[in-house]
Amino acid sequence: MKRLIAGVVLGVSLSAMAHGAGDPAAGEQKAAVCAACHGQGGAKPMMASYPKLTGLGEKYLYRQLTDIKSGDRSIPEMTGLLTAMTDQDLKDLAAYFNKQELVVNQANADEELIAQGQAIFRGGNMASGVPACAGCHNPSGKGNEPAGYPALGGQNAEYVAKQLQAYRDGTRATTANASIMADVASKLTDAEIEAVANYVSGLH
Known part of the structure; x- marks a missing residue:
């Protein structure tokens, strides 16, 4: 019985952890709007003054997206782009871009x-x-x-x-x-x- 309870608790905990993490597959669909400036997969921005988003780190990317959405980090070119996105959307985007291959030019x-x-x-x-x-x-x-x-x-x-x-x-x-x-x-x-x-x- 104790093992059963422990198993249920562990399963719920792992499920909660997974739910709170970003989903790269879901992020790929949401990243379509980003390609116009950052290139497909965030690897080749249209301008050198725009960042590559590939492999920056999921935690860092998520923080930047939340800061941009809240207005704490002002990027005029991104005004309104993240407004309708949920916190999970931002996590998914961060996970997606972090998984993409970095192109070193x-x-x-x-x-x-x-x-x-x-x-x-x-x-x-x-x-x-x-x-x-x-x-x-x-x-x-x-x-x-x-x-x-x-x-x-x-x-x-x-x-x-x-x-x-x-x-x-x-x-x-x-x-x-x-x-x-x-x-x-x-x-x-x-x-x-x-x-x-x-x-x-x-x-x-």
């Missing part, structure tokens, strides 16, 4: 900036107090899913630079982990931002 990287970008990404800048990006985003740029830190490897350089500048000037100040990134970005020069962005765009 090394042609976006400026070879002259790679060495400087690599040095900052892997070792930071001790003189100015910039920590190594790899500490949170993984040495290979894969991010940290449990912590909600996004994968950066293969992301469009123009988009990465745009976000670092937004953290630095305070226009992206209300989203998750914003205080950490704002502190880091405040110590980066324009040249360092460009170098790091170019380095991660070609990082596998």
Whole structure:
């Protein structure tokens, strides 16, 4: 009897966990509207200033979608697109995009900036107090899913630079982990931002 009760409790718990998670298959249908700007599967955005959505991390993607829907993260191009979506819809979208294959386009990287970008990404800048990006985003740029830190490897350089500048000037100040990134970005020069962005765009 005790085993039966334990089995029922475990089954209910697992069912609840599964219900709360994102469904990639359901997300695929809901992602059709996203393809116009981010490309099929979120892999090839129509503009370099738009992000690739593939493999960023499900937790990170969900947080960004909820912030955009609530208005905490302002993206004019996405105004109204998420309004009618439920919380489960956003989880499904996050799960779908996270499962898609990342396409690394090394042609976006400026070879002259790679060495400087690599040095900052892997070792930071001790003189100015910039920590190594790899500490949170993984040495290979894969991010940290449990912590909600996004994968950066293969992301469009123009988009990465745009976000670092937004953290630095305070226009992206209300989203998750914003205080950490704002502190880091405040110590980066324009040249360092460009170098790091170019380095991660070609990082596998």
